[in-house]
Amino acid sequence: MTRRPRPLVYALLAAFVLGSAFPLYWSFIIGSVTRQRASQNPPPLLPGGHFLDNASQVFDRIDFWSALLNSILISGFSALSVVLFSTLAGYSFAKLRFRGSNAAMVFVVMTMAIPPQLALIPLLKEFSNLGLTGTHFAVALPWLVTAFGVFFMRQYLVDAIPDELIDAARVDGCSMIRTFWTVAVPAARPAMAILGLFTFMQVWTDFMWPLLVLQGSDVQTLQTALDQLKIAPGQTLTDMALLQAGTILATVPLLLLFIATGRHLVTGIMQGAVKG
Amino acid sequence: MASITFQQVRRTYPGSTRPAVDDLDLVVEDGELMVLVGPSGCGKSTTLRMLAGLEEVDAGRILIGDRDVTNLPPKDRDIAMVFQNYALYPHMTVAENMGFALKLAGMDKAERAARVAAAAEMLDLTDYLERKPKALSGGQRQRVAMGRAIVRSPQVFCMDEPLSNLDAKMRVRTRSDIARLQAELGVTTLYVTHDQVEAMTMGDRVAVMKDGVLQQVGPPLDLYDRPQNLFVASFIGSPQMNLMDGVAHGDAVDVGGHSLPAKAPEAGPVVVGVRPEDWRLSDDPDALTVTVTLVEELGSDSFVHGTCDVSGTPHTVIVRAPARGRTAKGDEVRVTTDPERVHLFDPATGARFD
Numbered sequence A: 001m002t003r004r005p006r007p008l009v010y011a012l013l014a015a016f017v018l019g020s021a022f023p024l025y026w027s028f029i030i031g032s033v034t035r036q037r038a039s040q041n042p043p044p045l046l047p048g049g050h051f052l053d054n055a056s057q058v059f060d061r062i063d064f065w066s067a068l069l070n071s072i073l074i075s076g077f078s079a080l081s082v083v084l085f086s087t088l089a090g091y092s093f094a095k096l097r098f099r100g101s102n103a104a105m106v107f108v109v110m111t112m113a114i115p116p117q118l119a120l121i122p123l124l125k126e127f128s129n130l131g132l133t134g135t136h137f138a139v140a141l142p143w144l145v146t147a148f149g150v151f152f153m154r155q156y157l158v159d160a161i162p163d164e165l166i167d168a169a170r171v172d173g174c175s176m177i178r179t180f181w182t183v184a185v186p187a188a189r190p191a192m193a194i195l196g197l198f199t200f201m202q203v204w205t206d207f208m209w210p211l212l213v214l215q216g217s218d219v220q221t222l223q224t225a226l227d228q229l230k231i232a233p234g235q236t237l238t239d240m241a242l243l244q245a246g247t248i249l250a251t252v253p254l255l256l257l258f259i260a261t262g263r264h265l266v267t268g269i270m271q272g273a274v275k276g
Numbered sequence B: 001m002a003s004i005t006f007q008q009v010r011r012t013y014p015g016s017t018r019p020a021v022d023d024l025d026l027v028v029e030d031g032e033l034m035v036l037v038g039p040s041g042c043g044k045s046t047t048l049r050m051l052a053g054l055e056e057v058d059a060g061r062i063l064i065g066d067r068d069v070t071n072l073p074p075k076d077r078d079i080a081m082v083f084q085n086y087a088l089y090p091h092m093t094v095a096e097n098m099g100f101a102l103k104l105a106g107m108d109k110a111e112r113a114a115r116v117a118a119a120a121e122m123l124d125l126t127d128y129l130e131r132k133p134k135a136l137s138g139g140q141r142q143r144v145a146m147g148r149a150i151v152r153s154p155q156v157f158c159m160d161e162p163l164s165n166l167d168a169k170m171r172v173r174t175r176s177d178i179a180r181l182q183a184e185l186g187v188t189t190l191y192v193t194h195d196q197v198e199a200m201t202m203g204d205r206v207a208v209m210k211d212g213v214l215q216q217v218g219p220p221l222d223l224y225d226r227p228q229n230l231f232v233a234s235f236i237g238s239p240q241m242n243l244m245d246g247v248a249h250g251d252a253v254d255v256g257g258h259s260l261p262a263k264a265p266e267a268g269p270v271v272v273g274v275r276p277e278d279w280r281l282s283d284d285p286d287a288l289t290v291t292v293t294l295v296e297e298l299g300s301d302s303f304v305h306g307t308c309d310v311s312g313t314p315h316t317v318i319v320r321a322p323a324r325g326r327t328a329k330g331d332e333v334r335v336t337t338d339p340e341r342v343h344l345f346d347p348a349t350g351a352r353f354d
Helices: A007-031 A051-061 A064-095 A101-111 A116-129 A136-143 A147-160 A163-172 A176-205 A208-213 A222-227 A240-275 B044-052 B094-104 B109-123 B138-150 B168-185 B196-202 B220-225 B230-235
Strands: B004-011 B021-028 B033-037 B059-064 B079-082 B156-160 B188-193 B205-210 B213-218 B242-249 B252-255 B258-261 B268-274 B288-297 B301-310 B313-322 B332-336 B343-345
Touching: A007 A051, A007 A240, A051 A240, A064 A101, A064 A136, A064 A147, A064 A176, A064 A222, A064 A240, A101 A147, A116 A136, A116 A208, A136 A176, A136 A208, A147 A176, A163 A176, A163 B044, A163 B079, A163 B094, A176 A222, A176 A240, A208 A222, A222 A240, B004 B044, B021 B044, B021 B059, B021 B188, B021 B213, B033 B044, B033 B168, B033 B196, B044 B079, B044 B156, B044 B188, B079 B138, B094 B109, B094 B138, B109 B138, B138 B168, B168 B196, B188 B196, B196 B205, B196 B220, B205 B220, B205 B230, B213 B220, B213 B230, B230 B242, B230 B268, B230 B343, B242 B301, B242 B313, B252 B268, B258 B288, B288 B313, B313 B332
Parallel strands: B033 B188, B033 B205, B079 B156, B156 B188
Antiparallel strands: B004 B021, B004 B059, B205 B213, B242 B252, B242 B268, B252 B258, B268 B343, B288 B301, B288 B332, B301 B313
16 A cells, blocks of 8 residues: 655645646736736736637737747757757767767756856847848757757666667667667657657747847747737737736647646656656 | 687777787687686676677787678678677567568568578567567577577677576576577577586586686686686686695695695695595595584585684685585594695696696
8 A cells, every 4th residue: 555645745735736837827817807907906816707808819919820830830840859969969978989978078068057148149140140030940040959958868868778789789780870760769768758848848938039039020939929919009008918818828739738748758757767 | 600710809998008808819610609708807798799899809800710800890790699688679579679680681571580480489489479578588588689699690699698687597497598509500609608607518618718818718627627727727616626725745745734645746835726526535644634614415415614724724625525424513524635636736827737
């Protein structure tokens, strides 16, 4: 029989769940009331009946569907790219012997210490010099591979693949890349799923970089499109109800994705945890 | 079929000053099962991995038949390897695991299936062909690993401690299975183990290594009967040979006040070696006096452990005795041996005196 946790543990967990879920709930509350009600004090704590009105206004004001498509394309492409290149690089660092391997790995980890904000301006100048601003590609390009992804896959694969399995593949006649596909990828699958999902989420919710690089362009992601809701024509104050309704709409696809892959994700995380 | 030849082969790992394998000269004859044995770190696995092409060779040449394979990648050497932890692909079925090398070599599907089926038949794996390795026992996994080697019908088998992960009973059974299979197929085999019992029972010939240096090569009984140095003498045989310091003069060796008959080539200090089964009881007052500390009764025979006073220091002596004897702990027995049963070694170099 499994031991049940004590009531205190339950209480702490419940508080944690509420704390995590509250912003989403709050966002929905504000999105479901009128503009006036949203700015009143005390603020509303229960949902109102205006969500669909607000939502239809969002669809009127911004090109939601094309922004959604852009977000899916950019996040999906970035996730695939990060997973592919991080797995390749992580496998190399974990299992292949080459000169400078340790130094290169240390360098990769060190780049994680640099705040990404520091790179925003130089990166923007570079992109603008290259004439890349205002394109899907411009949003996705910095996300082709991440230092964290490489580090994460290396840590996972170091223990997940026995060296003898690589030897066996070589004796069987696999080329280096074939060994990667035959031995590394099947072993890496759970970690790849997590990395892909996290990257997708990260790119999906990224606001600063697309805002800069897509300024004045027809191409918008969900987050930058929502930004256009801030100031309505003829108004000086942000319509919080409209903005929150839009935020909820932009979060729904992400929630659906998590629900669809949730079980896979949890087992993946647990595997990583046990393997240490 | 082909022989294997190591010519002055050396391997030094990066960051190490001492070679892992030092100027190895070794020939495995066509169809022979050669067991490479030694303690961990002796270079036996490195030797095997160099033959397989998984480890670089710093100096010397490796030949399979007349082909110089020193710098060939593993897949071009016409070898197959069996690993200690089997190294089966976890996401492939038994059949896919066994046929993978053939698939990579571009063999058509029908012939591949036929070869896999034949090997599965030979190894009693036919019912398990569609299972994943996860659903197999250790012994079955070991057989799949063997099957993967067999289907390729290579010139050479490389076996890296293939029995180490099996339990004792399974190990004894698989030991004879592998030896029989190898003899049937006639594939030249280099077999690495740290277990001298495996070496003695399986090898057509045995090569003993220590610290990267080959100590002795020969048929198992040659190694047992005429070990060329102290290391081989103590490594081969279980329980190990009794080794004691002594001084030779004429027809006897003086061991701390006791006397053993021996034919020493010259007078002077020697190391005396006597196998546990070569002792016999004696009434001679000069014989080795042993105080019994433990009797290991095996049913078929027994091992009597005791200490013997050698120049003031107690020295452990093991004597093989008939089963169900009357010797008990605390008894004092006198033992001696025959001169032709005594091994003499040079205490300075460890080499055998002849």
